[in-house]
Amino acid sequence: MHPTYFPSIANMAVLVQADVVWEYHDNFQKQTYRNRCYVCTDQGKHMLNIPIQHIGENNGRQLYNQVQLDHSTFWKKTHLKTLQTAYRTSPFFEFYEDDLLPVFEKKYDSLMDYNFATIAFLCEAIGVDFPQEKTESFELETTQFNDARHLVNAKKPVSIVQETYTQVFDDRHDFVPNLSALDLLFNKGPESLEYLQNIKLPIKNA
Numbered sequence: 001m002h003p004t005y006f007p008s009i010a011n012m013a014v015l016v017q018a019d020v021v022w023e024y025h026d027n028f029q030k031q032t033y034r035n036r037c038y039v040c041t042d043q044g045k046h047m048l049n050i051p052i053q054h055i056g057e058n059n060g061r062q063l064y065n066q067v068q069l070d071h072s073t074f075w076k077k078t079h080l081k082t083l084q085t086a087y088r089t090s091p092f093f094e095f096y097e098d099d100l101l102p103v104f105e106k107k108y109d110s111l112m113d114y115n116f117a118t119i120a121f122l123c124e125a126i127g128v129d130f131p132q133e134k135t136e137s138f139e140l141e142t143t144q145f146n147d148a149r150h151l152v153n154a155k156k157p158v159s160i161v162q163e164t165y166t167q168v169f170d171d172r173h174d175f176v177p178n179l180s181a182l183d184l185l186f187n188k189g190p191e192s193l194e195y196l197q198n199i200k201l202p203i204k205n206a
Contacts, residue, residue, distance in 0.1 A: 002026070002064075002152040003115040004033035005050055005180075007122065010158045012181040013199040014148045015119075016128050023149055024112075024134035027061040028052075032152045034064060035111060037180040041086040044173050048079045048180075052111055067111040080104045083182065090168050092189035096125050122181050126192050148203040160202050165195070 002023050004011055011033070014020065028034060035050040051070035055062050083100075087093040103121050108114040116130075123130040151158060157178075164175040165188055176183075184192050 001148040002032075002034060003112055003119060004037070004152060005035055005048070005115050006037040006118045006182050007180065008033060008037070008151070008158070009162065009178050009181050009184055009196070009199070010160050010202055011148075011151050012122060012126070012184075013160070013196045014151070014201055014203060015123070015131065016126070016193065016196040017199075017201055018146070018148075018203075020131040020133075020148075021145060022131065022134045023138075024065055025136075025138040026064050026149075028064040028067050028111075029152075031155050033154050034067075034115070034152060036154060037182075039083065039086055039180055039183055040167055040169060040173070040176045041082065042169050042172065044169075045176050045179070046082065046086070048082060049075075050111065050114070051075055065110070065112050068109055069111055069114060076104045087168060087182075087186040090186040093186045095189065096185060099125065122185065125185055126181070126196070127190075128193065146203045148201075151202065158202050161200055163195070163198075 001011065001014055001020050007015070035052055037048050038045055039048060040046065051073060053068040053070050080101075100121060103117055106117070108117065120130045150156070160178060162177050165184070167173075167175065167183065167187055181192070181196075184195060188195055
């Protein structure tokens with residue numbers, strides 16, 4: 001599975017239910033969850049996007065594990081402010097806020113390292129171990145593992161059977177499925193683990 005920015009509920013369900021090996025040797029691709037996630041604000045589904053340093057098309061493809069963050073804007077402050085504004089009234093935001101703040105305050109240069117930090121926060125909060133194993137090389141088709149790498153594609157909606165839960169702005173919007181697991185955590189708190197354990201995994205069998 002690809003490490004992603006504050007992973008979606010589908011991604012976290014895989015992480016909770018399976019022994020995950022991180023894909024470490026793929027190329028970076030645009031319009032994926034590698035540098036974006038979705039939350040729910042008063043305006044509905046909202047994207048949080050991480051700016052990265054682009055090497056230029058003449059330099060060819062760039063390995064994901066070599067992508068550097070672009071710190072020329074204050075995107076971390078913007079993302080944190082968005083989460084605080086959107087989830088301040090949720091049942092569990094204040095319970096997790098102190099542990100969340102270091103993710104936005106510590107300096108990271110690597111996109112992948114930063115994503116690992118966001119995943120580690122969710123693992124700790126939800127109550128599961130953070131996976132340590134990484135692939136040793138890239139394989140287009142894997143025969144050794146069940147393949148969940150397709151979950152990184154932000155442009156292809158993942159079909160998962162997901163029970164609705166109370167969201168902050170459900171009086172204004174219908175239930176918004178498969179957001180970042182932050183949405184689940186802030187609204188369900190300690191019940192998030194059981195919720196994720198009951199989702200049928202959207203992965204391809206090896």
